[in-house]
Amino acid sequence: MNDREGGPSGLRQRTRRAVQAEIAATAMRLFLEHGFEATTMEQIASEIGISRRSLFRYFGTKEDIVLGDHAENGRTLKAALEARPADEPPWEALRAALKALVESLPYTPEDFLKITGMLHASPSLRGRQLEKRQQWTELLLPDIARRLGATANTMNELRARALVACALACSEAATETWVRSNGTVDMERAFDEAVAAVRA
Known part of the structure; x- marks a missing residue:
């Protein structure tokens, strides 16, 4: 394992943050368009093009997406x-x-x-x-x-x-x-x- 920012571990962290940012931006757009309560995790995952299971690896709940x-x-x-x-x-x-x-x-x-x-x-x-x-x-x-x-x-x-x-x-x-x-x-x-x- 390499913990330097430029090493494998640092790259994984940057990639994870980039994916989280994309999920948050997409989810926020859906929340504002359709309302928080009406928007499901399934809709967010579908809009981004990932599985619901993959989405839960980044955010456990809709609240976590908004307040992350x-x-x-x-x-x-x-x-x-x-x-x-x-x-x-x-x-x-x-x-x-x-x-x-x-x-x-x-x-x-x-x-x-x-x-x-x-x-x-x-x-x-x-x-x-x-x-x-x-x-x-x-x-x-x-x-x-x-x-x-x-x-x-x-x-x-x-x-x-x-x-x-x-x-x-x-x-x-x-x-x-x-x-x-x-x-x-x-x-x-x-x-x-x-x-x-x-x-x-």
Whole structure:
């Protein structure tokens, strides 16, 4: 086995990622055209030209296809937060990091609105999304705990966890408001309003 990126193992990984990306793009198109609940794994496999069994080697469920990039988005968000100035207050740093994440997404505003609307309309997707968002909290926690400036202890971690959870909840509330308005509400302003309500 060769683990170098250019060796056999690295080539397999790149090939696997390329196939996963093709599956995700095709599935997303079908979801947006026909609806998430109405689209089956069989339809996705047929559209791509692979067997249903082969499809399951890459994604175990439809939810995994839609939310497969959530883990990567979490890492992007973590990197964006850590890139903020060290003396920037936690709320401002989180706001800037969340904005950077949205701007990094490879969707047009129209497609992002459709995808987000689909996430909010499906209970199964919503549940899995919230589960993955919890993983984001753990990724962001160390940086926010450092920004709070207190020594490492249980109460400092509690404050950091509460702050991150509130920021992500404000982001979720702002996004839902944006979806319900069909994209007419400014998402950044909605986030700021949500944060102001929490901090009042």
